[in-house]
Amino acid sequence: MPPARGSPPCRPGGAMAEPVADYLEPGEALRGLYRPSFRVYLRRELFVVTATALAFAPVVFFIGDPRGWIVLPLVVLVDLFVFDNLGDWRRNRSLMWLVTDKRLVQVDRRDPLDTRALPIAEIARLRGLLWWRLFVVGEGREIIDIAYVPGLRDLRAELARAREAVA
Secondary structure: OOOOOOOOOEOOOOOEOOOHHHHOOOOOOEEEEEOOOHHHHHHHHHHHHHHHHHHHHHHHHHHOOHHHHHHHHHHHHHHHHHOOHHHHHHHHOOEEEEEEOOEEEEEEOOEEEEEEEEEHHHEEEEEEEOOOEEEEEEOOOOEEEEEOOOOHHHHHHHHHHHHHHHO
């Protein structure tokens, strides 16, 4: 049977695919391991490019020149490189987020010493940005930004349940 969505992936021997035990405190139980998905990033890009194309379509029709459609590929390039959405993917692809019974931990797999943790009890707000981004805001206004994770709605619900259980 395949693992539940958002559950930690396992190797055939039952060992975790990522060495997450190093990031857990004694007595802490792992509830979920989340990584960014390129598929979610592509869905987001498709949405943004489509919305931008729909916004520019009336301008192209108003011009009335068939060469006006050349603008749309330029819009895609501007979106990817000028607004740095590709850079956003590059910054987030090496991150992983661990949800435990006590904390939310963000780990940069390129620099494993660069971890950020937010106790579940200190989560003040969960703010979502459509289906690709979740901002977890702590009581001290610290923010953990979770991006491009499949099943983000499930993760948000899991964090809300954990926060309710601790409160």
